[in-house]
Amino acid sequence: MYFPRFKPLFLLALLVLVFLSGVIIERNNWLAQFLFYSEDIIYLTGQHIELVVISGGLAILIGVPLGIILSRPSVRYLAESAMQVLNIGTTIPTLAILALSMSFLGIGMVPAVFGLTIASLLPIVRNSYTGLLEVPAHLKEAAAGIGMTPLQMLLRVEIPNALYVMFAGIRTALAINVGTVPLAFLIGGGGLGELIFTGIDLNRPIMMLAGAIPTALLAILVDMLVAICAWLIVPKGVNPLRN
C-alpha cells in the first residue's frame, strides 16, 4: 500500500513541531481567523475538486485512447509527428494556455476545464504511447503466434504490460492539473485560487493560506489516490510496487 513510512525520531520531531505551531497559532488567534473562511473553503474546495475531476477525467478519457491509437502499427507513421505537436504544446506555460483558451472561449468554467485538460493531456498520451511501444516485441510475437487477434493482444498483453507506465503518466498529469487549477480563478473558473489570489491582492496572509493549505492537501490526496489505483489495477506480475 502507499503509506509514507515515518521513522520514530522523525515522528517525535513532527510532534514537537505541531505542538509549537499550535501554540503560535493560538497566541495570534490565527485559527479563529482561518475558520472565518470555512464556508468559503468548503464551497471553493468543492468547485476545485469539480475542476480537477472534470478536466483530469477528460484528459484521461482522451489521452489514453489517443496514446493507444498512436501506438498501432497502421498509424505509426503519424505517431512521431503527433508527439512532436504535443511536445510543443507542453512548452507553452499553463498560464498561457489558460489565457489562450479564454481568448476564444470567454470566461467561466468551460474555458478553465478546456485549458486544464489540454495542459494535462500530454503526459498521459506520451506515457500511454511509449508504454505500449515498449512492450517487448517477443511478447507480441508470442501473442500473435498463439493466435490472438490484434484486439485480444491489445487487451490481454499490451495494455496490462504497459499499465504501470501509463499510470505514471496519469500521475504526472494530475499533479500538473491540481497545481494549475488555482490559476483557473484568473479566467473566472472558480476554485481555491479565489482565496489565494484575493489574499495576495488584499495582503491577507491568512486568507491566502485558507486557499493554499486545502490546495496542497488536495494535491497530496490526488497523488495518493492515483498511487492506490496503480497498486490495485496494475497486474501483480508487472507491478514494481507489489514485490
Added chain:
Amino acid sequence: MITIDNLTKIFETENGPVTAADHISMEVPEGEICVLLGPSGCGKTTTLKMVNRIVPPTSGRVLINGEDTTGLNTVDLRRQIGYVIQQIGLFPNMTIEENISVVPRLLGWDKARYKARATELLDMVALDPSIFLKRYPRELSGGQQQRVGVIRALAADPPVMLMDEPFGAIDPINREIIQDEFLKMQKELRKTIMFVSHDIDEAVKMANRIAIFRTGKLVQYDTPDNLLAHPIDDFVESFVGDDRALKRLRLVRVGQVIEQSAPSVRMGDSLEHAFRLMEQHGYTQAIVLVNEQQQPIGYVSRAVAQTTQGFCGEHYFGLKATAHIEDDLRKVASLMFNHDTTWLPCTDSTGRFVGQVTQRGVTHYLGATYHAQSDTAALKHVAAQAE
C-alpha cells in the same frame, strides 16, 4: 504432417533484398521431430515462421496435413499450431495458470476444463501445481520458465508444434534434463514438430530428421544417422564436426549391436566346461558368470579356465561394469575406456544377462552403413558406365 513446397522469403531491406529462405521444399512426417539446423542467419527461424505465417512467404506454399494454409485465416491457423519462441515469451502480467490457459480460453474451453488442463500439464513437467499455478513468470527460474513455455504451447493439444531454439536460454545441465523430459513426452504425444537449433548435439539427440540450412538454402535433409555417416558436402561435413563418428554413438542403443544368445556359466559349472564354451564361441578373453536369477555377477578368464581345475564359483573375478540394453553406445564406449575393457555384459530391465557388447561389434555396426553406401555407390558407378 507439414509439407513445405518451394517456400521463398525475400526481405526488402535498406541494403537491398535479402533472401532469407530460398526455394525450400521438405516434409515433416506425422509424429516426427524435424530439426532445422545451421549457423546463425541461415534462415531457420524465417522458414519456421512462415509455417504459422508470422512471416508471410514471398512465394511457395505450406501444407498442414495436406491442406494448403495460404488462404486460411491466420488466427485460426495459429490456434492449431503450438508455438514456442526463442525468448520463451511468457506473459509477465499473467500467472502461470493464466499463461498455460491462454490458448484453451481463446478456443472457448470452459473454466473447469482449462484449469484441469493446466494442472495436468504442470504435473507432466514435474512442477508442483499447488506451488506454481498462482506464481508469476518472474518468480520462476529460467529452466522452469522454459518448461512452462513448452506446456503453454501444448495446452490445446495441437497436432503440430513449432519450436524456435526452445532450450537455448538455459544452462547445459538443465538443457539435457529438459530435452530428456521433452523426448519422453513426445514418445506419448507424437506431435509433428519443427524445431530450430544451432547445436548439432541437440539436433542429433532430438531429431527424427535433420534439415541442414546454409545461407537460405536447404542443403541436406536426412536422418541423424545418415547425416553423420554421409554428409552430402564439405559444408555439412564441417558443420557436423570431425567427431561425427563419435556423435553417431549416441544414436545407437546397446540392443542394436548386442551379441544375442551369448553363453554364460554358473557357479557350479566346471572350469573345463567354461573353457569349452569359450573355444566354441571364439572368446579370447573371458565368459560371463551369472547367478541363479540369471544376473551377471562376474567373469571367468580364459587363461584361468585353460590352466586350472575346479569350479567357476571358485575362480571368478568381479565385474567392473555392465551395460543396460537401453544405453546408447556413447555410454558403452565411455564405460569401456574407463574400465580398460573391450567387452561388457548387458542386462535388461530386470537385471538379467541378455548378451554382451564388444568393441568389434560396435565398430562393425557403425562400419556397416559406410560399406552399404559405398556398395550402392559402386553399383551406381557400374550402372553409369554400362549406359
